[in-house]
Amino acid sequence: MRKVRVRFAPSPTGPLHIGGVRTALYNYLFAKKYNGDFILRIEDTDQTRYVEGAEDYIMQSLKWCGISVDEGINEGGKYGPYKQSERKDIYKKYIQILLDNGSAYYAFDTPEELDAMRKRLEEEKSSVRQYNRFTRGQMKNSFTLSEKEVSDKINAGEPYVIRFNIPENENITVKDIIRGEVNVNSSQLDDKVLFKSDGLPTYHLANIVDDYLMGITHVIRGEEWLPSLPLHVLLYKSFGWENNMPEFAHLPLLLKPDGKGKLSKRDGDRLGFPVFPLEWKDPETGEIASGYRENGYLPEAFINMLALLGWTPEDDNEILSVEQMIKEFDISKVHKAGARFSPEKAKWFNKQYIIKMPNDKLAALLLPEVEKKFPGTDILYIEKVAGMVKERMNFLSDFCDQASFFFETPESYNPKVVKKRWKEDTPETLSNIFNLLKDVPLHKFTSEYLENSVKAYIEKNELNFGKVLNPLRLVLTGTGGGPHLFDIMEAVGKEETLLRIEKGINEIKKT
RNA sequence: GGUCCGUUCGUCUAGUGGUUAGGACGCCGGGUUUUCAUCCCGGUAACAGGGGUUCGACUCCCCUACGGACUGCCA
Known part of the structure; x- marks a missing residue:
């Protein structure tokens, strides 16, 4: 069996959102489970969408999450370059193969002409709205133009794209690890652009060529790619690579916590939780989107929470270290339906990790x-x-x-707690406690000793524990909750303890 | 509009023909605690609907509904 090699292939068009992080995580878990390689490939074939800092953001995010990259821009590797914009020549070479064997053809239609075609088709209420063998006869391409016309246009420097020639009426069965078999007829597919007029490939061509060249064994990506899987399979066949095709797994989407639809950048601000691992400042607008890191999440908790959105381990334990996740992860057990993100559960996970x-x-x-x-x-x-x-x-x-x-010494006292705990005789009681504590030698000012002394005092004077300890807590903390009272006293020390009691007696007046 | 994918408690999910449909978060109640929190115990709550197949369907098939993705010289 070939060594497992998976890739996470984001495009640097902005910050990575948690759906993307989960995709990276699943790839990583899968790779490590089989002692394979996790590759980071930057898909920047669309120069118009390039965003400054996004690439670095992606790498920083993975690092924070503890997802280590085996091969990539920074790490190097035998299959580079790992940035598609640096692989232009490679794609040119491979598109020529498709051109030569009739799997691809030239097209000269302008964006306006394509718009017009789609609009016309829509008005005609045609079920076909694609650039395919039924419509291409009316467009400008290798099928409607003579060989000479085509070469003349190219030589004249006219812009062109190269489209895939979808085979006629072919039943394609694709296999997905999570979803099983999916059947599609090629007549439903359109002649996708493989090579753009700017000399760069589209995703479809680039990902097939790169996955093949980089020896990728498993493609684990978002569900939005499922509809183009048949196209990709056809592409592998056209190259004659069907025996080296990777296996595919399409992950369910992450949905909004409320309402419907997939989680988007805006939901975070709207509902008060981050959608990005790290804080992101938009270089254009200066707008800041909050991050999990900045909001006080632990990366281990964040990753754990994300992993369980769509996957559950065999046993009931939900708190898992990365090592445990790697051990137990099973890509075929990933849930098929989209998962609604829950800020409440995210909070719970984080708390568990803080306590631990x-x-x-x-x-x-x-x-x-x-x-x-x-x-x-x-x-x-x-x-x-x-x-x-x-x-x-x-x-x-x-x-x-x-x-x-x-x-610091409390500056104010929670009014609700004052109202509930501060009684008529409280100042007198606290004065007595003050005197009691004043006489405790410094070296005995420990939690245990203080607790014994105060409790003995309470018992001796037949007082009520709550009536003494609650106001004592109030003057020490300014509020009604917190850790063991005597631990607090020991921590802040004798001088500060006495000061706070005195201050409380003077400042708290029951209203 | 077309193609594809999906649908179990409010949420994340287990479940692969016979289960009192299990767990987790949340919520509610109780216990522990001087308090809050933790912790422990208990409770609430689900198979989208309709047809089949079968002795028997949450599980298999079909239809409907609903949700989602895709339908770009974006990924």
Whole structure:
């Protein structure tokens, strides 16, 4: 069996959206499962749609996701170049083969003439609206022009395209790993442009030539390519490569969380979640589209969430490392129908990964944000706090909000909590606690010791736990939630603890 | 309009002729906790509709409906 080689082939027309990332991921998982190669090929045959920075964005995104490329522009490889605009000569050579064996022909119709043809066909309510053997007789091409006319036009430098000559009435059976067999008659296909007037191939030609030349064994791509699969199969046959044809798998689409249709760039802003892995700034408009990374997602969580949109492992465990995914991934088990993206579940995945992450690693990720808000904070302190608040976080970006009281004295007190927890006799109770804590020697100011002392005090005076501890929490944190109260005291220290109690007593007045 | 693909709880899905139709997210309820969160327990909720085939259909076939993709000198 040939070594598995798959490719992810985006075109650099803008940021990669999560559907594209999932396609890359499935390719990657498949390749690694069979110890194969994952190739990144840039499909930039449409110069008019080239967007500055998109290529780099794609590579950065894959890197962030942990999808490593085996062969590509940066990585090199024996099958380069990996950028289609640098392969022009190759396509010229191969289109000539098709021209020579009658599988392709010249056409000289202008865009206006093509528009007119389609419009006419539509008005006639014809079921045929394509450039094919039924309509090409009325157009300007090798079939309607003499050989001399054709060569004269070409020599005169007239623009032309090269179209595929779809064979007549041929039943084509294509096989898709996910969908099974699909049957189409060639009469339904149109004579697609293979080679454009700008001297570059279209996707159809380029992808067949490159996949063949690069030894691609499996083509895993989006469902939008399924309708052109028969054309691609015909192309392989015309080149005489049918025995080296890759296998195909067409992935279901990612749909909008609400309503209908496939997920689009705009949905993110509209519904408040990112559709891009990394933040993207449009070079033309300056418009910024948010990214998962910037929104506080962990790449491992992001990838895990994406992988399960359309595929499920055998057992019920949904939290999977990349290694586990590689081990369990089965392309034939990919769901056929489109998957609606769920921001809620994405959040849940992220939380799971944050909780699972070792505190030192988490602290390292949190450091830049903490530095910004609370400059000079020690990383070991962040590590300690992270351990205490992580199960209250959904995103990395939640940390500073959730843990602010570990870094600064509360400036205000949540009114709702004040109303609920602050009673008539609270100031007096807290004063007593203040005095109790004041006498605790510095070296004994630990969570465990404090808890024992305060609890002993409460019991001795026959007080109610909630009536003491809830307001104590309020003065220490400014709010009603958070980690173990005595852990907070130990973390902020004796001086700060006393200060906060004093401040609270002075500032909180029940309204 | 034409071609192709699809349709199981609100969402992601398991299921390949005989199941109390399973799990996860969400939601609701209970427990643990000084609080919030975590955690644990429980609950809610689905085979698009109609015809076949079969002793028996979520599973196979046909039709309809609905959804989607494609229909570019874009990928």
